[in-house]
Amino acid sequence: MNESFDWDSLTFSLTPTETMYITETEGDEPWMPGRLQPYGNVSLSPAAGVLNYGQGLFEGMKAFRTSKGRVVFFRPEENARRMQRGADRLKMPPVPESVFVDAVEQVVAANINWVPPSGKGAMYVRPLLMGSGPILGVAPAPSYTFLIYVTPVGPYFKGGVNAIDLLISERHHRAAPGGSGGVKAIGNYAPGMKPSKEAKADGLC
């Protein structure tokens, strides 16, 4: 464990770690196991499908350190399957469950010193799948990138499990029947930011 880090100050925010996982696939090639590389910026074509047409998905899951010091996951294969359903909806090549789970294990193992002590939080695991190849017309990208980064986090809700106030917006909608609301499409999330900020600014929640 990282002894010099202040584990008590963790919130749900980004603390960069050392290593990330990345793999790419071209056209109809099968996904191959990827590589670990230093955590850092990725280079993308300005015409990347994800930047122009939102061909992107994310996942989120946690690795925990138990009181006995083991590092455990909760059903990572379910996150793999959900990402496969999303890939199907956004016309991206699904990452096989075995590649996904192996990648999660590799990147957590490579950053094991960043898994918080038992009871102090968790290591948040963030897989991304995106159309990274260039495409001008509205169509599936010619190539794809699957990457995973990790960061230690504290509780999502500060102050533990408490009742929270919620506001139902009548003016904004997150999802429509037949749309992408049922999968973790990256484009589902930005439209919620304005209603959320406004509700907070109005003191409504």
Ligand SMILES: *Cc1c(COP(=O)(O)O)cnc(C)c1O
């Ligand atoms: C992914 C997600 C969550 C967390 O869901 P889990 O199934 O616990 O991973 C919560 N809210 C929204 C809107 C999400 O997309």
